[in-house]
Amino acid sequence: MTKLSAILIEKGELDENIHYGAFSRYWWRSSTISKKKKIFPIRIGQKTKIILNKHEFFIIVIINYSENSFLPRFYCESGSCSSIKPDPTTAISTVYKEIFNTQTRYSEFLELGWTDESIIEQLLTDVSFVPIFSSLGEYKIFVSGIESSSNAEWNHGGPGYKSSLLRNVNGTSILYFSTIEDDFCAVEVHKDFEIKNQIEGSSPNEVWQKLNIQKYTGVQLFGLDDSDVQSLIRQHHVPTCLPKNWSNYALMKFLFDYHLKRRTLADINWHSLFLKWQESQTNIVELYSSLGDIYPPDYQFSDREISAWRAMLRASGCQNITPWAPEESKYQLWTKNALHENDRAILQQLYNLEFLNSSPSYVPNKTRIFWQCFNKELEDNKKTKDGKRRILSVIANDFSYSELKTNLGASTIWVGNHTISESRKHAKINRYGAPALTKPVIHRTKLTTEQLNQFELFFTTKRNVNMSSYKTDELTGLPILYLQDHKKALWNKFHEEYPNGMQRTTFMTRSEGGKFVYKENLGGLCTTCNELGYEVFEELETLIDARIKDNELKKTAISTM
Numbered sequence: 349m350t351k352l353s354a355i356l357i358e359k360g361e362l363d364e365n366i367h368y369g370a371f372s373r374y375w376w377r378s379s380t381i382s383k384k385k386k387i388f389p390i391r392i393g394q395k396t397k398i399i400l401n402k403h404e405f406f407i408i409v410i411i412n413y414s415e416n417s418f419l420p421r422f423y424c425e426s427g428s429c430s431s432i433k434p435d436p437t438t439a440i441s442t443v444y445k446e447i448f449n450t451q452t453r454y455s456e457f458l459e460l461g462w463t464d465e466s467i468i469e470q471l472l473t474d475v476s477f478v479p480i481f482s483s484l485g486e487y488k489i490f491v492s493g494i495e496s497s498s499n500a501e502w503n504h505g506g507p508g509y510k511s512s513l514l515r516n517v518n519g520t521s522i523l524y525f526s527t528i529e530d531d532f533c534a535v536e537v538h539k540d541f542e543i544k545n546q547i548e549g550s551s552p553n554e555v556w557q558k559l560n561i562q563k564y565t566g567v568q569l570f571g572l573d574d575s576d577v578q579s580l581i582r583q584h585h586v587p588t589c590l591p592k593n594w595s596n597y598a599l600m601k602f603l604f605d606y607h608l609k610r611r612t613l614a615d616i617n618w619h620s621l622f623l624k625w626q627e628s629q630t631n632i633v634e635l636y637s638s639l640g641d642i643y644p645p646d647y648q649f650s651d652r653e654i655s656a657w658r659a660m661l662r663a664s665g666c667q668n669i670t671p672w673a674p675e676e677s678k679y680q681l682w683t684k685n686a687l688h689e690n691d692r693a694i695l696q697q698l699y700n701l702e703f704l705n706s707s708p709s710y711v712p713n714k715t716r717i718f719w720q721c722f723n724k725e726l727e728d729n730k731k732t733k734d735g736k737r738r739i740l741s742v743i744a745n746d747f748s749y750s751e752l753k754t755n756l757g758a759s760t761i762w763v764g765n766h767t768i769s770e771s772r773k774h775a776k777i778n779r780y781g782a783p784a785l786t787k788p789v790i791h792r793t794k795l796t797t798e799q800l801n802q803f804e805l806f807f808t809t810k811r812n813v814n815m816s817s818y819k820t821d822e823l824t825g826l827p828i829l830y831l832q833d834h835k836k837a838l839w840n841k842f843h844e845e846y847p848n849g850m851q852r853t854t855f856m857t858r859s860e861g862g863k864f865v866y867k868e869n870l871g872g873l874c875t876t877c878n879e880l881g882y883e884v885f886e887e888l889e890t891l892i893d894a895r896i897k898d899n900e901l902k903k904t905a906i907s908t909m
Contacts, residue, residue, distance in 0.1 A: 352454055354398050354461030359470045360391025360409060364652040367839050370476070370525035370536060371418040373490035373512050376479055379457060381465045383685070387478050388462070388471045390420050396460050400452065402445060404429070406460060407436050418541050434461055476593040476610045482574040484564060488512050490570040495528070495659070496584040501551040502528055503572035504581050508655055509664070511571040522560075526570045530658060530668055534569075535559065590665040592683040594622040600664075607660040611653050616642050622664065632669070634697075635661075636678065667692075671699035676715050677706035719755040726756065726763070736763075740771035742781040795850055803858060804850045806842050813864075821863040830865050 362660035367375050367389055378387045394409040404428045412421040412432060415894055423432050424439035429446045435438035436456045444452045461467035472478070480491040490512045497506035509528040514521055523538040535555050537545040549555035574583075587602050594600060600619055610616065617791075621638055639649070639657065658668065667688035670680045683691045698704040706898050722743070729735035740763070744752070756763040778784055807813050807829060818829040831838060839855055850858075896902040 352398050352458045354396050354459060354464065354467065355587065355874075356394070356461055356464075356467045356470060357397055357406075358393060358395040359473065360394035362389060362475065363392055364650055366392070366418075367650065368479075368492045368510065370512060370523065370538060371541070372479065372492045372897075374419050376490075377462060378458075378481065379462050379468065380482060381463065381468060386468055387474075387481070388468050389475060391471060392420075394460070394471070398440075398459055400440075401448060403447060405440055405443065407439065411630075433567060435656075480571075480574070480576055480580070482571055482576065484568055484571075484573075487513050487515065487567075487569075489574070491571045491574070491577055491894050493527075494577070494580045494584055494637065496581045496586055501553070502533065503552075503570075503578070505572050505577075506571070506581075506584075506586065507659060508573075509570075511699075513569060513571075524569070526555075528552075529568075530662070533566075586659075586663055588663045588665070592909060594626045594664065601894055603660060603663050608656050611641070611650075611656040618642060625684060631683045634690060635680040635682055669695055671696040672706040679707060713759065713773045723756055731767070736767060736772045737774050738784065740767065741775035741778070744768055744771035745775055745780075795854070798877075799850045802846045803842075805853070806857070807864075812841065813828075814837060824863060826863045828865055 366372065375386055375390045377390060378385055385416065390409055392409055393413060394685060395497055396407045398405050398407070403426050403533040405424060408423045408425075410421050410423050410432070412796050419431055419434065421434060422436040422439045424430065424443045424866075426437070426443050426447060429443045431439045431442040431446075434441060436459045436478075441451060441453055444450075446775055457463050473677060477492075477494065480494075482489045482491065492512065493508050493510035495506035496504055498504065499506070502509075505528050507528050507530050510527045513524045513526070515524065516522075520539065525536040525538065527534050527536075532548050533552050534546060534548045534557050536543050537547070545556050547558045549558060552570040552572060554566065556564075556566035556569050561569065565573075569846065571577055585601075587606055588607055589596070589599050594756075597619060600622060604618055612618075625633055625638070625640075630785070635654075635657065636649075661668075661682055661867035665686075666682045666684050669683050669688055669692040671692070681695060685691050693702060722739075725739050726736050727737055732738075740752075740756075746756075747767060752768055753763055753765075758784075774784065775781075812832055814832060816830065819828040820826060821828060833841075835856060838859070839852055842855060843852070849896075890903050892902060896905060
C-alpha cells in the first residue's frame with residue numbers, strides 16, 4: 349500500500365459551543381506521537397490534501413445541518429466526484445470507487461495528517477484548554493472545562509467546570525452533561541442528541557442522587573475525583589479582590605488576564621466598568637446594560653464570554669442577586685454590597701409582588717407574551733375536544749400541571765387537571781394541535797342481497813298486502829301497505845315460500861311499524877274505511893256522558909242503548 353502524506357491546507361476554526369459544549373467529546377481525538385499521547389480538536393473547516401493513484405483528494409471537516417449539527421462530517425472531493433460521510437475513510441473510499449471502480453481504505457489519522465506532529469501542533473494553535481479523558485469503571489468521562497473554587501462539596505471545582513459521561517441503557521446511548529454554575533450544579537440528560545431532562549442541585553452528589561445512579565458518587569460521576577482533574581484544579585487558583593480594591597489597576601489586570609483576556613475583545617475599556625460602579629452610590633447594576641457601555645453597538649456575546657464576565661465579577665467581590673430564572677430573561681442584577689443577601693431578599697420580594705419586571709420596558713418579554721397569547725387563544729375557543737383541549741394539546745406535554753395552571757390562570761375559564769389530562773390524551777391520539785379524529789359510522793349489513801329481494805318481493809304481492817292509494821309513511825314517504833293477515837300467518841307463508849330466507853326475528857322486526865299496517869291496527873274498520881280516514885267510535889256511554897249536558901236526555905240515550 350502506498351504511503352500517504354497529508355498536506356494541511358487550512359487548519360479550520362474552533363467553536364466554543366461545539367468544542368466545549370455538551371457534545372464536545374465527539375470533536376476531539378487523541379494520537380500518540382513520539383511516544384506521547386496528544387489530544388487535539390477536529391476543527392471546523394480543516395482542509396487536507398492527499399494524493400491517491402495520481403489523483404488529488406481534498407477532505408474538509410464540515411457541519412451537516414440537514415442531518416446532525418452536533419457531530420463532525422467529512423466532505424471528500426476529487427475532480428467532479430464528491431461525498432459526505434460520518435468518517436473520512438468512508439468518504440474517501442466512496443469517491444475513490446466512483447473514479448476507479450475499485451475499493452481502497454486508509455486510516456483516518458493518515459488521511460487527515462493526524463499522525464504528523466507539525467499538523468497536530470497547528471491544530472492546537474489558539475486552544476485555550478485541552479480537554480481530559482478519564483475512566484470511571486465502565487464509564488468514559490470527558491472533562492471539557494476546568495475551574496476552581498473553595499467549595500469542598502464540589503471537590504474544589506468551580507463555576508465553568510464541565511464534563512460529559514456516556515451510559516448505555518437497554519442498548520441506547522444516553523449522554524449526561526454535567527456543569528457547575530454560579531451557585532448550583534446541573535446535569536443535562538441527552539438521548540438521540542435531544543435534551544430529555546435537566547436536574548439541578550446544590551452539589552454533584554445531590555444531583556446524581558436524583559438520577560438514582562448509586563454505584564458511584566456524584567463527585568466521581570462529575571469527574572472531580574480524577575487525579576489529573578484535581579491537579580489542574582489546584583493549578584487554577586482563582587485570584588480575588590474586594591470592591592475597595594477596584595482602583596488598583598495592577599490587581600484588576602491580574603483578574604482580567606485570568607478570567608477574561610482569552611474570551612473577549614482585546615481593545616475594550618473593561619476597567620471603566622468597575623471604576624464607574626465604584627463611584628456610583630448604587631450598589632446594584634444590570635450586567636448587559638453595563639457591558640453595553642464598553643462594547644460596540646449590537647455586539648453579540650457568546651455564552652462562554654458571559655460566563656467569563658460572571659466569573660470576573662464574582663472574583664471581584666460581587667454577587668448575582670437576580671430574582672428570576674434564566675429561562676425567563678437573560679438580564680442579570682449584580683450587587684457590590686457585602687450584605688448581598690439583604691439586596692437579594694428585597695429584589696425577590698419586589699419581584700414576587702410584580703413591582704419588578706424581568707426585562708426593560710422597551711424589550712418585549714417573550715415568555716410573558718407567549719402565555720398571554722395562549723390565554724387569549726383559550727378564551728376564544730369553546731371547552732370541547734376540538735376547542736380548548738385541541739389548543740392546549742400543543743404544549744400540554746411540555747409543561748407540568750402546576751406550570752400550566754399557574755401561567756394559564758389569566759384565562760376566563762380555569763384550566764384544571766382534567767382539561768390538561770384530556771389535552772395530553774388529545775396530543776397522543778390526534779397529534780399536537782390537530783383536529784380530533786371523527787370516528788367512522790359503521791353500517792353492518794347481515795342480510796344478503798338475495799334475502800332482501802325476497803322480503804321486498806313478498807310484500808309486493810297482492811295476496812299479502814294491499815297498497816294505500818293516498819296514505820304514505822311520514823319517515824320514508826312510501827305508500828302504506830295494509831297487510832292481509834297477521835304477522836304469524838305472514839311469517840308462515842314467507843318461510844314456506846323461502847325456506848332459506850331471513851330468520852323469523854329479522855322478518856318480524858323489518859315488518860313492524862313504518863309503512864306496514866296490520867289488521868289489528870285498523871281499530872275494527874275494514875281497509876276501505878280506514879283508507880278513507882274514518883275512525884271507530886269510542887265507548888258510547890263515555891261519549892254520551894261527555895257530550896250531553898241534560899240529565900234527562902242523557903238517561904234516555906243510555907236506556908235506549
